[in-house]
Amino acid sequence: MKTSLAIPVEATTSSRLPKTDFSNLVFGKTISDHMFVADYKNGEWTDLRIEPYAPLVLSPANATLHYGQSIFEGLKAYKNDKGEVLVFRADANWSRMNESAERMCMPAIPEDIFMEGMIQLLELDKGWVPDAKGSSLYIRPFMFATDDYIGVKPSDTYKFIIFTCPVGNYYSKPVSVKVETQFTRATEGGTGAAKTAGNYAASLYPAQKAQKSGYDQLLWTDGKSHSKIEESGTMNVMFKINGTLITAPINSGTILKGITRNSVLQLAKDWGQPVEERFLTVSELETALKDGTLEEAFGTGTAATIAHIERINVNGTDYILPTKSSDAFSNKVLAELDGIKYGTIADPHDWIIKI
Structure with a gap:
C-alpha cells in the first residue's frame, strides 16, 4: 500500500x-x-x-x-x-x-x-x-x-x-463464564460503548473474584435490573438457541461496538443464518441451558477471535455446553475469518489491507 x-x-x-x-x-x-x-x-x-x-x-x-x-x-x-x-x-x-x-x-x-x-x-x-x-x-x-x-x-x-x-492464541482452550448479577460494567448514559481505560479498571475486581472461583470471564448483565446479558469481559458474546444466533444490540450505549462481532454478523447474513440483535435475558439463558436448546455460546473479539464457551454458571449452578461439531456455526465462522485474515480464501467485503 x-x-x-x-x-x-x-x-x-x-x-x-x-x-x-x-x-x-x-x-x-x-x-x-x-x-x-x-x-x-x-x-x-x-x-x-x-x-x-x-x-x-x-x-x-x-x-x-x-x-x-x-x-x-x-x-x-x-x-x-x-x-x-x-x-x-x-x-x-x-x-x-x-x-x-x-x-x-x-x-x-x-x-x-x-x-x-x-x-x-x-x-x-x-x-x-x-x-x-x-x-x-x-x-x-x-x-x-x-x-x-x-x-x-x-x-x-x-x-x-x-x-x-x-x-x-489469547485462549488456549474453551472458556468458563459466570453470569454476574451483583457488579456492573456499564450503565446507560455512561462510557460503556467507549474503549476507555476506566471501563476495564472497574471490571477487574469482580473478574478477579470470578477467576478465584474457577471462571475465566464474566457475562455482564445490565446495570438496572441485572436481568439482561450484555457482553463478556474481553469480548462480545453470542448464543445460538433453536437455530437462531442471538447477541446484544449496540444501541444502548453499554455495549462495545465489536469489530469481530460485526464481522461475524455480516458472515451470518451472507450465509442466511437467522440472527436476532436483542438482549437475551438471564431467565431465557437459564431455560435454554436446562432444556438443551442452547446449541452454542461463544465470545467474539480481536484478541480471542472466537472463544468457545464450555461452561456457564447461572444463579450458582454450572451448566456444561455440548461439544461443538466441526460444522457448528462458531467453528465455521472461525475458519472463515481465519481464511480471510491469512489470505487463504477470498475477501468479499474488502476487510484486508495488504502492506
Whole structure:
C-alpha cells in the first residue's frame, strides 16, 4: 500500500528480534522494536515520528494518571503464504477510536495519521509478524492526556502512540463464564460503548473474584435490573438457541461496538443464518441451558477471535455446553475469518489491507 506522509524514522540500533522465541509467545508480553508517536498541541497533531520502543517520561501531575483520559484500540496483522502482511479491518478501528475520543473529550485522529503511521510502522517491523498459523501481530493504538495540571477538565494536549507485539492464541482452550448479577460494567448514559481505560479498571475486581472461583470471564448483565446479558469481559458474546444466533444490540450505549462481532454478523447474513440483535435475558439463558436448546455460546473479539464457551454458571449452578461439531456455526465462522485474515480464501467485503 502506498503512503504519502513523510514520517521521520529513528531505527533502533539494537533489535530484540533475533532473541525473540516465537514458539513461546505470552500474549502482550513481547513488544516489537519500534513505535509510532504523534503529539497534539495548539489544536493540531504534530511531530509525527517512528522511534525505538522505550519507556515514557511523565510528570507526576500528568492528567491521565489522575483523571483517566485514556482510550485505545486493538487490531491484528497476519502473514500469508507469500510473506505479505495483511491487516484486518483497520478502518473500523480508526472509526471506533474516534467515537471513543468524542465521548472522552479528546481530539479526533485524522485517518491519514492513523493509517499511515500504522502502515509505515508495520513496514519497518515486518519481521515481527509471526509465520505460524494461529499467531499474529497485535497492534495497539492508544491516546492519553499529557497536560501537567491538577484540575478536573479535558486536557489541552495529548499523545497518540501505536506499538505492536507478536502474539499467539489469547485462549488456549474453551472458556468458563459466570453470569454476574451483583457488579456492573456499564450503565446507560455512561462510557460503556467507549474503549476507555476506566471501563476495564472497574471490571477487574469482580473478574478477579470470578477467576478465584474457577471462571475465566464474566457475562455482564445490565446495570438496572441485572436481568439482561450484555457482553463478556474481553469480548462480545453470542448464543445460538433453536437455530437462531442471538447477541446484544449496540444501541444502548453499554455495549462495545465489536469489530469481530460485526464481522461475524455480516458472515451470518451472507450465509442466511437467522440472527436476532436483542438482549437475551438471564431467565431465557437459564431455560435454554436446562432444556438443551442452547446449541452454542461463544465470545467474539480481536484478541480471542472466537472463544468457545464450555461452561456457564447461572444463579450458582454450572451448566456444561455440548461439544461443538466441526460444522457448528462458531467453528465455521472461525475458519472463515481465519481464511480471510491469512489470505487463504477470498475477501468479499474488502476487510484486508495488504502492506
